[in-house]
Amino acid sequence: MSRWAELRLALRLLWREARSGELTLIVTALLLAVVATTTIAVFSARLDAAMQYRANDVLGADMRVRSATPIPPEWQQQADALGLQHTRTLSFASVVLHDEAMNLAAIKAVDEGYPMRGRLRVTDRADDEQGTLRQQGPQSGEAWLEPRLMALLGVQLGDEVEVGRLALRIVGVLLEESDRSGNFYSFNPRLMMNWHDIAASGLTEAGSRLNYRLLLQGNDTALQQLQNSLVLEPNQQIETIQDSNQALSNALEKARQYLSLAALLAVVLASVAVAISAQSYAQRHYDISALMRTFGLAQAQITRIYTEQLLILAVLAMVAGAVLAFSLQAALIWLLQDVLPKQLPHAPWQAWLLGTSSAGITLLGFALPHLYPLARVSPLRVLRRDLTPVPLQGWVLSAVAMLALTGLLWLFTGDVVMSVGVMLGGALVLLLLLTLLTFGIGRWRQRLQQRDLPLTRRFAWQRLTRNGRQTAGQILALALTLMIMVVIANLRHDLLADWQASLPDDAPNVFAVNIQPYEKAQFEQSLDEAGWARQTLYPVYPSRLIAVNERTVEEHGISEDPAVNRDLIITSVTELPKGNRVESGRWQALQEAGQVSVEARLAQRLNIALGDTLHIRSAGQDQYVTVSSLRSIDWSSLSPNFYFIFSPDVAATLHPNYMTSFHVPSEQQAQLTQLIRSYPGVTLLDTQAIIEQIQGVLQQVTLAIELILLLVLIAAVLVLVAALLASLPGRLREGAMLRTLGAGRTLIQQAQRSELTLLALMSSGLALIGAELMMAGVYQGVLNIPYQPFGWHWLVLPLITVLLLWGIGRVLMRPVLTVSPLHVLRDNRS
Amino acid sequence: MTSSLLIRQLEKTVNSGGQPLTILQGIDLEIKPSDTVAIVGASGSGKSTLLGLMAGLDQPTAGEVHLLGQRIDALSEDERAAVRGQGVSFVFQNFQLLGGLTALENVMLPLEIRGQAKPRQQAQALLQEVGLAARAHHYPNQLSGGEQQRVAIARAFAGAPKILFADEPTGNLDQTTGAQIEDLLFALNEQTGTTLVLVTHDPELAARCQRQVHMTDGRLQEVL
Numbered sequence A: 001m002s003r004w005a006e007l008r009l010a011l012r013l014l015w016r017e018a019r020s021g022e023l024t025l026i027v028t029a030l031l032l033a034v035v036a037t038t039t040i041a042v043f044s045a046r047l048d049a050a051m052q053y054r055a056n057d058v059l060g061a062d063m064r065v066r067s068a069t070p071i072p073p074e075w076q077q078q079a080d081a082l083g084l085q086h087t088r089t090l091s092f093a094s095v096v097l098h099d100e101a102m103n104l105a106a107i108k109a110v111d112e113g114y115p116m117r118g119r120l121r122v123t124d125r126a127d128d129e130q131g132t133l134r135q136q137g138p139q140s141g142e143a144w145l146e147p148r149l150m151a152l153l154g155v156q157l158g159d160e161v162e163v164g165r166l167a168l169r170i171v172g173v174l175l176e177e178s179d180r181s182g183n184f185y186s187f188n189p190r191l192m193m194n195w196h197d198i199a200a201s202g203l204t205e206a207g208s209r210l211n212y213r214l215l216l217q218g219n220d221t222a223l224q225q226l227q228n229s230l231v232l233e234p235n236q237q238i239e240t241i242q243d244s245n246q247a248l249s250n251a252l253e254k255a256r257q258y259l260s261l262a263a264l265l266a267v268v269l270a271s272v273a274v275a276i277s278a279q280s281y282a283q284r285h286y287d288i289s290a291l292m293r294t295f296g297l298a299q300a301q302i303t304r305i306y307t308e309q310l311l312i313l314a315v316l317a318m319v320a321g322a323v324l325a326f327s328l329q330a331a332l333i334w335l336l337q338d339v340l341p342k343q344l345p346h347a348p349w350q351a352w353l354l355g356t357s358s359a360g361i362t363l364l365g366f367a368l369p370h371l372y373p374l375a376r377v378s379p380l381r382v383l384r385r386d387l388t389p390v391p392l393q394g395w396v397l398s399a400v401a402m403l404a405l406t407g408l409l410w411l412f413t414g415d416v417v418m419s420v421g422v423m424l425g426g427a428l429v430l431l432l433l434l435t436l437l438t439f440g441i442g443r444w445r446q447r448l449q450q451r452d453l454p455l456t457r458r459f460a461w462q463r464l465t466r467n468g469r470q471t472a473g474q475i476l477a478l479a480l481t482l483m484i485m486v487v488i489a490n491l492r493h494d495l496l497a498d499w500q501a502s503l504p505d506d507a508p509n510v511f512a513v514n515i516q517p518y519e520k521a522q523f524e525q526s527l528d529e530a531g532w533a534r535q536t537l538y539p540v541y542p543s544r545l546i547a548v549n550e551r552t553v554e555e556h557g558i559s560e561d562p563a564v565n566r567d568l569i570i571t572s573v574t575e576l577p578k579g580n581r582v583e584s585g586r587w588q589a590l591q592e593a594g595q596v597s598v599e600a601r602l603a604q605r606l607n608i609a610l611g612d613t614l615h616i617r618s619a620g621q622d623q624y625v626t627v628s629s630l631r632s633i634d635w636s637s638l639s640p641n642f643y644f645i646f647s648p649d650v651a652a653t654l655h656p657n658y659m660t661s662f663h664v665p666s667e668q669q670a671q672l673t674q675l676i677r678s679y680p681g682v683t684l685l686d687t688q689a690i691i692e693q694i695q696g697v698l699q700q701v702t703l704a705i706e707l708i709l710l711l712v713l714i715a716a717v718l719v720l721v722a723a724l725l726a727s728l729p730g731r732l733r734e735g736a737m738l739r740t741l742g743a744g745r746t747l748i749q750q751a752q753r754s755e756l757t758l759l760a761l762m763s764s765g766l767a768l769i770g771a772e773l774m775m776a777g778v779y780q781g782v783l784n785i786p787y788q789p790f791g792w793h794w795l796v797l798p799l800i801t802v803l804l805l806w807g808i809g810r811v812l813m814r815p816v817l818t819v820s821p822l823h824v825l826r827d828n829r830s
Numbered sequence B: 001m002t003s004s005l006l007i008r009q010l011e012k013t014v015n016s017g018g019q020p021l022t023i024l025q026g027i028d029l030e031i032k033p034s035d036t037v038a039i040v041g042a043s044g045s046g047k048s049t050l051l052g053l054m055a056g057l058d059q060p061t062a063g064e065v066h067l068l069g070q071r072i073d074a075l076s077e078d079e080r081a082a083v084r085g086q087g088v089s090f091v092f093q094n095f096q097l098l099g100g101l102t103a104l105e106n107v108m109l110p111l112e113i114r115g116q117a118k119p120r121q122q123a124q125a126l127l128q129e130v131g132l133a134a135r136a137h138h139y140p141n142q143l144s145g146g147e148q149q150r151v152a153i154a155r156a157f158a159g160a161p162k163i164l165f166a167d168e169p170t171g172n173l174d175q176t177t178g179a180q181i182e183d184l185l186f187a188l189n190e191q192t193g194t195t196l197v198l199v200t201h202d203p204e205l206a207a208r209c210q211r212q213v214h215m216t217d218g219r220l221q222e223v224l
């Protein structure tokens, strides 16, 4: 028989079997693996792009370069050559005058082409609170002011303000500026003017700190090319979303991790289903193989036929899965259309490849090894039914499966070491559990043999304990499935709860700094009278880092660090602020004299270690303090955060001003204006826009997570179905046998239920233990969310599992109850 | 003309629970083309084992087996498979139809594997022959035991085998049905001139064969 004829035979057999329903389960499992991975890979790639897009609103560009000196014209030429759109902005602080009134403002001069991305909402009528979105900045000679600045200066639309040597007419009220960077320490109110007025104003000569920015937009490769070719001075810096909004990127990062974790778990589940169905597929095909051998086929030909069939299945699953995944992710995107940008970028081809290759990997790792014995079936089996081929050793099967999973994990995470580590650890745990369970079941069998049990229960025990190894495998597969479901569902719940908690309805949306000691009590009282939820008022000591261990910052090699180049905002508190965690050292040491606590990541950047002595200059006074603890900070909380915290004795020698954050309900904006007027010296920053942005993103991510949870659930049910279906032939035989012995329907059903109940209880117990361990690990290790053990799950999960197994069992096992005993005994597939 | 099957001093010993167990010993047998031979004997006497060795499904411990003019006792499994492919077929006690294939497809399968022309038409004709043309598209579990065995017989005669081995072909059937199957088997055998070797403990079936050999405790005796 030629290879070609073989392939045709393989195809024909495959087609016939598919028609008879023989392949349905294995194909469904494969398909699900592909659909789950592809949908999630593609969807999260697009979501990622969408988030990036949204995040870029905050950046105002796809990429930004910041410089303290004017942007070199060559950069713009380069950007032109690469086909990138670009524009310039300049921001700095300057005094703005109107009659007697004057106030420090954050000036931003914008060139043509601004805004490039994001929203610029401006109104030119005092009674209009909505305003309109603008596609360009103010004209020459005109200015837009934030309401806060207008209140401080007491100006109206149409008035003139002096900026340097220039008079600008106020023609717009700036309501929203999405790329206003979230640097809380430079939050003077905004005045936006035209780029071409800068020279006339003479402001750039005054020596204040200037921030030139080149805003860029275009395709990724061109941006990357530009980034690679720019030679940056120390005062120049590429800005990306990570820099521009810490809180947002934290939330996104967690969401991303969650999505890929969910995708991976869905694949693991689908793989288990593939393995189970492949195994029972192989068992059902021993006879066919033996028979084909009697027809004259060689071993190698049989191997080839099955391999070809499998490959065909894989290709079909890939194609069908990709099509399904395409529609599914399109449906997801359609569902989310309100929160997603209109023009969603396409997923990169890698995402498609990643998803579809999972079918191949799953088949190779989970199905092929089980089919190996098919070619080894002795043709003598046609005469002696008991001749079953020896399957591959359990460890070989596991090793291959582990290898495949590691491959998948690696594809997903791109981290070899982690993938191998996780798999080895997982393999060890599974092996240990399998051995323990097998042993336990064996012991149990002995124990039960000596006891009188009701018939149905005895039947259930016997079925479960007869093949200890197999039952152990079944329990483990079920337990794994349940565990994954519990973990995924809980992670989802807690992730959302965590986000909710970090952004409660009364999350601070206004920051106040520069509160003087004499007005502190009064300011506090004003906030409390307004009924606004607020943080404590933290004392602030503007300081500079001079030396580390008597080595100047230059000698220490950190003089270029931005943290060294500007005033550090240092506080002094005795209680560890919320969202702070001591990583090393002792917090209590701050009660001693001359101590400081430093934020851990900054300490690492500045090469500062526990026990180091820092020379810090505060308001002209030199302080020498010892680093006694390093803290991590939850930057996503919108409370004031501090890199350095002094011990009280150090603070006592200094004059503080104060800062705090508080929540102003949207309908009380007028009262805020009142507050601004009462405390002209206090600087307020409105962070409501940032909060709304984060909430918008979280909302879309939450929906996505919900949908992905659904996929994981489908995969889990598939495993259950596969496991029960695999046991169907045996059950049919046994049920028929029981019925010939006179057992009624009820008895068989009761026996079945007892068995399923036992299975459910054991696997859900195991799943809960596993889930507790895993959750603790994921929470503390990956997500940084404090972990709480489950409570009511311990009651609910076993119950649900029992009901679920009963339900699926009832549907799948119906033939066992209804098929005539004779028919089953005759059935040659048994 | 050479014999269809020639066996010399055949011996089969297996390892059973660590002990060597001799199932067959000193068996000599020659079967001429178109012969019909019945192997009878008590259950457990070694009939099926002998059948398996004769048909090249298993390897003897000692002795020679010549099947269709080729010595097969020293061949590898794949080489024996090739010999089987050239004209050996089987009918089994438990029918051995493939549940995933229809009656027609079951009959087609050996034809397709052997690369014969027009497998569908041939199979259809054979089903007609066994009186099941109308059931061609039914799956085995939709057929009665007798019908299943008729499909199996049609499959066995597909591709005009030179020798057909049957292991208790009526063992799973009631008497009337069994008798019908016997009739069918012998009728087709007459038509095609196939050599027929069948194992049975049904004396009536055995009596319809030209020769009967009796198996007792692994030894063969001609029944005259």
Ligand SMILES: Nc1ncnc2c1ncn2[C@@H]1O[C@H](COP(=O)(O)OP(=O)(O)O)[C@@H](O)[C@H]1O
Pocket (backbone or CB within 6 Å): B014, B015, B016, B021, B023, B041, B042, B043, B044, B045, B046, B047, B048, B049, B050
């Ligand atoms: N591979 C084997 N291992 C152990 N015992 C075997 C093996 N093959 C056959 N037997 C034993 O040899 C004897 C003959 O079996 P078999 O040929 O099936 O008898 P029959 O078909 O006449 O009933 C039986 O007792 C059977 O248990």
Ligand SMILES: [Mg+2]
Pocket (backbone or CB within 6 Å): B047, B048, B049
């Ligand atoms: Mg027998």
